[in-house]
Amino acid sequence: MKDLTHFLLVEDDDGHAKIIQRNLEKFRIANHLDRVKDGEDALNYLFRRNGYENKPSPDVILLDLKLPKLDGHEVLAQVRSNPETRDLIVVMLTTSDNERDKAQAYEHNVNSYVVKPVDFEQFQNLVRDTGLYWGIWNKSPIRGDEVE
Amino acid sequence: MRTFSEPLKELESAEEAYRQAFEASPTAQVMVDVDGKIVMINSEAERLFLYERGALAGKSIDTLIPNRYREKHPEYRANFHQDPTARKMGAGRDLHALRSDGSEFPVEIGLTPIQLQGQTYVLSVIIDITERLKTQNDLETLNTALRKKSSEMEQFVYTVSHDLRSPLVTSMSFIGFLKEDIEGRDWDKTHESVLEIEKSIKRMSLLIDDLLQLSRIGHIEIKSCLTDVKTQIMKAIDNAATLIGDRTLDFEIQGDFIPVYVDESKFLQVIDNLVSNAIKYAWKAKDFKITFSCEQFENEICFQIQDNGPGISEEYHKKIFGLFQRLDQSKEGTGVGLTIVSKVMQLHGGRAEIKSRMGEGAAFRLYLPIWRKNSSNPPTGDRA
16 A cells, blocks of 8 residues: 655646745655646646656645646546546645636535635645645545555 | 588598698508508608608508518408507517518507598508617627627636736745745755746736736727738848847748738737747747748638747647637746737737647738728727
8 A cells, every 4th residue: 555645736837836845845745746737748647648657646636727738627627537537636726716716626526726825824834734634634545456 | 509510510620630640740650441451641651661642542551561471461450350459560570561662671560440430440650660670789789799898808807817916926935935045044045036036026027018018909099001011021030039049040931922901010019929939939840940921812811920840739729819828838928929919810800810730830820801992991990
């Protein structure tokens, strides 16, 4: 049984990616973090194709909403519609606090929808709490092929 | 003492008064008997239906009804006579009337039964509603346009608030990190944090500049003049000199270019944006080349800017013209350039499209309508 906490960060903004990464490291939450920069690569990673064949299934996906090529909603919809990936924990981490975006994300059964705060401390606490809650305290169910 | 003939005279003068009132009415009025024969018609009705004075007297009312309704009309008339009450004709149906020249026009008709010497007559008051329908139609068109603008505005505010917030989040977080870095005397990280803050402030400033540029396009009037597009292309290539740097750029202008009526500076901006996009996204291509060409169709002229870069997959063709949409974050820019291209083309009554497949380069096509001498003037654009 694997015991590492593996995060996949889908984030096009380099600055935001560094902030999230630095905060996760600071609180020693992620044992392993991979980053992709657009929606298309997120699906390549999750469906293990186009150069991502050997990637493991992540424990938590931190998914930005506004992404090049395919946006977060499209990525989430595809993740949820595939039996291989539909149980993955997906946390939408975005600057949009638009009600329509939230509703759409929850329609596709996002696990959490969190708005990136402008305030440094709030952002830091948010990454810590999100990481702890979904990465440590609430592990996704282990699929049959991973038990042994 | 009243004589025997006095009531008769009173009756005659009452009838004459009615006739005069009927004739003087500013609305078209026609009176028909039970068989649908016209027994009285006023000048306004004759004018409306384009008939000479007296030409319709004794004719069937069907003369004023388009052919396709004539078959059903006797049935409607019979129904009315069974229950003769004042009402609007054809509730819920669109009514049309027929002029002497065969043309039709939309009408509203009020029916009133009148008893005269034991006979039932029907008085029809006919109103031409062409203008009313046109106004109604114009209002609906305007409403639809307003709704579209308002939803565009909503989308715009949403996108802008999202995208402007993004560099703000970065700056604030790195200012926080910076404090920690200084306290911990970690100078490498201090340096990195300062660079990140600088980058995000620059980005914020770039976004604001581009947004201003976009909003100006929506408000400045298009000043069209006959423009040689080849000259504009040469200018755009000159403008791209700093972007090209010491790389080799091969460009070709193919065939003849038809002069067009456009706002020169706005159209130059379109070509500028497309040329700089091609350079940014395609310069790594082997033997990098941009080809310009012009093609004339029946109602449109198309200018094409083709590169031999990596191309853009079809699923993103619509998206790329949207505000702040970028396909590759490693390239400079805010994702406003193609939105400006699309907006300027719309202001000229034209459109921008992309034709591309992965691995086959990208062709941006700018379509302008051909304004012929007899048609309306070149557009001044539907300004936002």
